Amino acid sequence: MDDIPCSPPRPLARATRLAQAGTRSDAATGAISTPIHQTASFRHPALGRSSGFDYSRTSNPTRLVLEQALAELDGGCRAFAFASGLAAIDAVVRLFAPGERIVVTEDLYGGTYRLFQHVYRPLGIEAVYVDTSDAAAVRAACADPRVRGLLVESPTNPVMRVADLRALAAIARERGLLFAVDNTFLTAWCQRPIEQGADLVLYSATKFLAGHNDVVAGAVVAATPALAERLAFLQNAAGAILGPQDSWLVLRGLKTLALRLERHQANAGRVADWLSRHPRVRRVHYPGLEGHPGRDILLRDGSGFGGMVAFEVDDAARVPPILAGVRVFIFAESLGGVESLITHPLAQTHADLPREVCERVGINNRLLRLSVGIEDADDLIRDLEALL
Numbered sequence: 488m489d490d491i492p493c494s495p496p497r498p499l500a501r502a503t504r505l506a507q508a509g510t511r512s513d514a515a516t517g518a519i520s521t522p523i524h525q526t527a528s529f530r531h532p533a534l535g536r537s538s539g540f541d542y543s544r545t546s547n548p549t550r551l552v553l554e555q556a557l558a559e560l561d562g563g564c565r566a567f568a569f570a571s572g573l574a575a576i577d578a579v580v581r582l583f584a585p586g587e588r589i590v591v592t593e594d595l596y597g598g599t600y601r602l603f604q605h606v607y608r609p610l611g612i613e614a615v616y617v618d619t620s621d622a623a624a625v626r627a628a629c630a631d632p633r634v635r636g637l638l639v640e641s642p643t644n645p646v647m648r649v650a651d652l653r654a655l656a657a658i659a660r661e662r663g664l665l666f667a668v669d670n671t672f673l674t675a676w677c678q679r680p681i682e683q684g685a686d687l688v689l690y691s692a693t694k695f696l697a698g699h700n701d702v703v704a705g706a707v708v709a710a711t712p713a714l715a716e717r718l719a720f721l722q723n724a725a726g727a728i729l730g731p732q733d734s735w736l737v738l739r740g741l742k743t744l745a746l747r748l749e750r751h752q753a754n755a756g757r758v759a760d761w762l763s764r765h766p767r768v769r770r771v772h773y774p775g776l777e778g779h780p781g782r783d784i785l786l787r788d789g790s791g792f793g794g795m796v797a798f799e800v801d802d803a804a805r806v807p808p809i810l811a812g813v814r815v816f817i818f819a820e821s822l823g824g825v826e827s828l829i830t831h832p833l834a835q836t837h838a839d840l841p842r843e844v845c846e847r848v849g850i851n852n853r854l855l856r857l858s859v860g861i862e863d864a865d866d867l868i869r870d871l872e873a874l875l
């Protein structure tokens with residue numbers, strides 16, 4: 488029996504690793520819940536020596552546990568937690584220099600658009616807006632030698648246009664571009680952009696990663712040590728770090744990501760299906776619906792369709808009574824929490840986007856966006872039924 492070779496231990500499944508994120512991080516006491524290291528500074532053992540932590544802007548043990556869990560979840564080499572999703576995007580754009588251009592999804596989150604137009608453009612870094620669900624259009628835009636990066640949201644907010652990340656990664660590789668994916672909507676539970684060839688994955692961790700509408704946070708996952716080194720420098724130099732309490736909240740949320748996402752998308756699928764058969768609904772945007780453009784890409788490369796649904800009613804006059812009358816959905820401007828929210832993208836999240844882009848992609852005054860939570864799906868459907 489002795490000479491039977493031992494088989495190597497089976498790698499743990501992602502749901503197991505998520506549930507146990509950080510549980511073995513406190514060697515001193517064995518605490519299961521990662522301690523919140525609410526400290527700005529750390530005592531030096533001696534001159535020229537460090538415990539590994541010196542000052543919490545540079546690194547903090549609670550934040551580090553979260554960052555390690557995020558890196559592992561996305562299959563990256565290192566992750567960085569920021570004070571918000573926009574702070575994470577800001578760190579990534581600081582990798583570029585004045586005179587350089589970045590090809591960006593045209594129907595991206597309005598706050599990211601505002602950042603590009605009103606902060607980076609005056610500093611000489613320009614966004615080139617493209618329909619990134621059209622790989623040929625991306626290829627054409629990347630032919631400009633000033634283009635040095637590609638920043639893609641997929642599926643887009645709120646009309647769920649799906650990009651072929653593999654095809655875009657090939658274009659980025661050919662042209663030597665930095666390829667970043669904002670994966671806020673699907674999270675690594677449903678889509679792992681590094682496996683498709685992305686260099687960086689971005690998150691508003693405020694949303695599904697934290698998942699409880701109780702914290703504002705952001706994250707960047709780097710695929711290579713060189714990018715990680717540069718981002719570590721920028722995170723420390725610019726300082727938009729996530730604090731220890733908020734790091735703990737995101738870490739706690741992360742433990743139930745698998746459960747939550749499965750329920751979010753089961754509910755979203757049912758709500759989308761019901762809406763698609765309602766006579767007063769003109770259009771439903773949900774990547775899991777049969778016939779949704781890009782559904783096949785997510786079936787091929789991803790492992791889910793997420794919890795976001797947008798729908799267009801037949802008459803804009805229905806919108807105010809729906810927003811005022813919802814009793815289970817909450818009229819509020821965020822997404823990804825356990826509670827279902829409803830928003831009017833044209834007036835809210837996408838108010839900063841040019842009207843002609845909104846009209847072209849279908850963000851009009853009849854469009855409503857749902858962040859479908861983990862409640863009972865029948866309650867959610869009944870809530871909409873009463874108002875439609």
Ligand SMILES: Cc1ncc(COP(=O)(O)O)c(C=O)c1O
Pocket residue numbers: 571572573574596598599640644669671672690691692693703704705821
């Ligand atoms: C896709 C996407 N990226 C980035 C952000 C910005 O994140 P935060 O609000 O955490 O700064 C948002 C916010 O809604 C978003 O929806």
